Amino acid sequence: LNVVVLVSGGGTNLQALIDAVDSGSVANTKLAGVISNNRNAYALQRAADNGIPGICISPKDFATRDEFNVKFLDAVDTLSPDLIVLAGFLVVIPPAMIEKYRNRIINIHPSLIPSFCGTGYYGLKVHEAALKRGVKVAGATVHFVDEGTDTGPIILQKAVEVVQGDTPEVLQRRVMEQAEWKILPQAVGLIAAGRVEVEDGRVFIRE
């Protein structure tokens, strides 16, 4: 499975994927490239350290969003991905790309969707909202990407406990370590094994 990972930040989810592929816990998968909209993203350093081609392309480099969308999709196509993984990618995916790669784009979101998701819920904001609401469990979701924000078919979810006195940073770290970094590689492995089916907007994992 040829996988392209789209990133904007630190790349700890990318790292989890790299480690899972290297250790063999995710089989017949190749990380073909990393694309970031942020030239300072440490995720690009992680790609370089692991011999994975890294590309930086940002809407800021183009006069219009349409021009970016065309060039961005071109850059993705050039890597001929079987699967595109959004790992903390903060740029809206062009509609043409959603269409072209229907059910071949997945995203990791740091909450148990449909809680705390949708526009505006990214990074620490998700955990701030969870603590404000006083939820007793938090967690992460891997889902297919469709035209909406965090609205596509859910592939895997994993819950973590919320501990009294948690700060958003502490909760974020627990969600990343105990949930995100586990279910993202797991989801890629299931897709690489051809075990993930989408029917009527819901995901079925074949044995």
Ligand code: GRF
């Ligand atoms: C994580 O919080 C993840 O849940 C969200 O964006 C952040 C990405 O972090 N999708 P990293 O770049 O993978 O470290």
